Amino acid sequence: MADPRIGIIEERLKGVNNVIAVSSGKGGVGKSLIASTLALTLARRDYKVGLFDLDFTSPSTHVILGVEGLQPKEEKGIIPPQVHGLKYMSIVYYSGEYASPLRGADVSNALIELLAITRWNNLDFLIIDMPPGISDATLDIIRLVKRIKFLMATTPSRLAFETVRKLIDLLSELGIPIMGVVENMKMKESQFIQQQIEGRGIKFWGEIPFDHELEEAIGDVNKLLATQFGKKLGEIEKLKV
Amino acid sequence: MHEWALAEAVISTVSQIVEKEGLKEVAEVEIKVGELQQIERDILEFALSQLKTLKLKNVKFHIKTVKAELKCRVCGHKWIFRKEKMNEEIAEAIHFVPEIAHTYIKCPKCGSPDFEILKGRGIWLESVRGLR
Numbered sequence A: 001m002a003d004p005r006i007g008i009i010e011e012r013l014k015g016v017n018n019v020i021a022v023s024s025g026k027g028g029v030g031k032s033l034i035a036s037t038l039a040l041t042l043a044r045r046d047y048k049v050g051l052f053d054l055d056f057t058s059p060s061t062h063v064i065l066g067v068e069g070l071q072p073k074e075e076k077g078i079i080p081p082q083v084h085g086l087k088y089m090s091i092v093y094y095s096g097e098y099a100s101p102l103r104g105a106d107v108s109n110a111l112i113e114l115l116a117i118t119r120w121n122n123l124d125f126l127i128i129d130m131p132p133g134i135s136d137a138t139l140d141i142i143r144l145v146k147r148i149k150f151l152m153a154t155t156p157s158r159l160a161f162e163t164v165r166k167l168i169d170l171l172s173e174l175g176i177p178i179m180g181v182v183e184n185m186k187m188k189e190s191q192f193i194q195q196q197i198e199g200r201g202i203k204f205w206g207e208i209p210f211d212h213e214l215e216e217a218i219g220d221v222n223k224l225l226a227t228q229f230g231k232k233l234g235e236i237e238k239l240k241v
Numbered sequence B: 001m002h003e004w005a006l007a008e009a010v011i012s013t014v015s016q017i018v019e020k021e022g023l024k025e026v027a028e029v030e031i032k033v034g035e036l037q038q039i040e041r042d043i044l045e046f047a048l049s050q051l052k053t054l055k056l057k058n059v060k061f062h063i064k065t066v067k068a069e070l071k072c073r074v075c076g077h078k079w080i081f082r083k084e085k086m087n088e089e090i091a092e093a094i095h096f097v098p099e100i101a102h103t104y105i106k107c108p109k110c111g112s113p114d115f116e117i118l119k120g121r122g123i124w125l126e127s128v129r130g131l132r
Helices: A006-012 A031-044 A061-065 A104-117 A136-144 A158-174 A192-199 A221-226 A228-235 B002-021 B041-051 B088-096 B098-104
Strands: A016-023 A049-053 A086-090 A123-129 A148-154 A178-186 A204-209 B025-034 B060-066 B069-072 B078-080 B115-119 B123-131
Touching: A006 A104, A006 B002, A016 A031, A016 A136, A031 A049, A031 A061, A031 A086, A031 A123, A031 A148, A031 A221, A031 A228, A049 A061, A061 A086, A104 A136, A104 B002, A104 B098, A136 A158, A148 A158, A158 A178, A158 A192, A178 A192, A192 A204, A204 A228, A221 A228, B002 B025, B002 B041, B002 B123, B041 B060, B088 B098, B098 B115
Parallel strands: A016 A123, A016 A148, A049 A086, A049 A123, A148 A178, A178 A204, B025 B060
Antiparallel strands: B025 B123, B069 B078, B069 B115
């Protein structure tokens, strides 16, 4: 007759002022690094921030944040542990170091379960690290979180933008707010992405140069925020909310 | 007390149905609970009794447990999930997110993690009966 979990999701998120999905459609553009760094940057500006890794089959934000040996508390649901000033939730608390081979319907079910039982309480921002693809997780987050806003990430590559463009067009058609687009891993001067974005009436949030030092900062949030990538993301004017 | 969160979800959904159907009072609610999630029935019943709203004051909750039946997509083998065969940590992970079964459980016949949960996954609202 009814899946009772669906009815409680809005209630679980009612104390969250902004729910932001960091998305792309394409893999490998830096979504997880942007989502993690954005969450850390906002937390250091004294906002209450949550980070939810929704990439169930290939989670990586725990590696970026250097999270090890943590478990959520169980208290009338689950309470995400505090990590570097963030409330942090990921499927790795349960899957550990093993692969989670999930089909689409399983991804949907796991997503609904975690949205229904996780108690975020009061947050200024809940940042969601979306998986690549325009598939179950994207469709479910649009269906289940009515207040969702998207922050899109792309690289300068036309190969990445081909999918990013499709997701932007789909979201626009559905009337889902797109806060803006970040162009990541910029290697040479080009206006192509900016023109494409602004031509669609979407805000271009800025570009982040390819950072050769970034890999060294993975697992150390202070190093991460001090990289050119971290600084550049922090400087984006639109972030100064 | 993860059961508490699920009980809240049941009450919230029943309340939405009450509103939609214009019920004055709810008499019976039938809930199905799948064995894969290993929900503690006593805790669920207690949470439901504590969370009852005014229109649910005389409600009877019928909770039915459903065996978790799994079917391998590779070789077609069907089997029943048994908690006793799992270590406690894994059983608890599956309790929170039943899909984690795909991380730890393999088809007993061919070893594939690609199986379907035919029934008995989690919690399901089967019926709501009441007075208009």
